[in-house]
Amino acid sequence: MTEEEFAEFYARSVHRLTGQLYVMTGDFHEAQDVVQEAFIRAWGRRRQLQRDLGPEAWVRIVAWRLAISRWRRVVRGQRAWQRRGDPVSGEGPGPGLVDLERALRRMPLRQRQCAALFYVCDLPVEQIAAETRLATGTVKTHLSRARAKLARELDHHAYTGESRDA
Incomplete structure (x- = not known):
């Protein structure tokens, strides 16, 4: 190059x-x-x-x-x-902290990485596996768990108006 x-x-x-x-x-x-x-x-x-x-x-x-x-x-x-x-x-988190960011921070590191590579970077599972040196099945598991965790966290906040740690 x-x-x-x-x-x-x-x-x-x-x-x-x-x-x-x-x-x-x-x-x-x-x-x-x-x-x-x-x-x-x-x-x-x-x-x-x-x-x-x-x-x-x-x-x-x-x-x-x-x-x-x-x-x-x-x-x-x-x-x-x-x-x-x-x-x-x-200091605790400021009032401007968004729910999605809070939910992402609660995810285990590998789940967050796989979710970011898949949803933000728009990478296929196979490329995520190559970049992270994980098996494709493991990447799929992390993605499934990340989706479930985000859904729980965001649904809980929408329903109660508070985060799970409040």
Whole structure:
């Protein structure tokens, strides 16, 4: 891929990939950061990006792995602070938090990832399986459970006007 082709690829896909990673991570700024980092890494491999799943899938996979690594680092840091004994302060979610985002955050990570790849990225089950290194049956199971969980969460909120954790 030439420099011009890479620039076109970036312009064509950066917003779509950021939106996809936002749905997967639940954090827009984190999505922006990991997508940018993935594009930086892709720049160094731009000649090999046409192989396998294609350049957009490569960037999405790398961005997802970066997000997971960052998440693990944050969790380890939080645990270290808790062991230290200092009080942890944190604000609750703001009033602008939408029901769908809350429901997505309650999903197990793999379910959320599969649902985002299927519904937001519009990827077929086989490509999701290739990107996540899961069996196609496992992807289908995650999608089925994600749909059921979303339906329960959103129906409960619509009926009662509150979230399940309230």
